[in-house]
């Protein structure tokens with residue numbers, strides 16, 4: 001639980017820093033932070049799966065299905081800023097679209113996180 005919470009918090013901070021440096025047009029820092037955010041996300045997913053092993057997540061009911069759907073969509077959505085980011089490097093006109101795509105990724109990440117917390121809080125803990 002501690003490793004998951006720490007990596008989740010780190011990923012959210014990195015995601016915000018990525019968006020902020022994008023807004024400030026600090027390209028080098030922005031691109032380095034993108035790599036850090038994706039690494040943080042991978043670690044968060046790893047620890048989330050470990051955490052899930054201690055719970056009967058399906059016992060949480062509908063929120064389990066809602067969260068699994070949102071978690072998959074949110075993870076897949078990280079492809080979109082790569083495509084729009086590369087398009088922005090090639091042609092600055094795509095910057096506004098890239099900003100909208102980034103906002104969508106942030107909203108989906110927050111939704112996945114909120115439903116994930118709700119799901120774990122509603123699930124039965126497996127006795128060890």
Ligand code: HEM
Pocket residue numbers: 015018019020021022023024025026027030031034037078081082083084085086088089095096098099100102103105
């Ligand atoms: C989670 C991933 C990412 C987030 C949250 C993000 C966020 C942002 C935001 C909010 C902006 C400002 C847009 C605006 O002014 O409306 C921006 C700009 C930019 N981003 Fe990203 N971005 C991400 C990934 C990427 C990737 C993967 C690339 C390139 C491969 C990229 C390249 C750029 C470029 C070139 C700019 C314009 C900077 C400039 O004007 O010099 N971004 N980004």
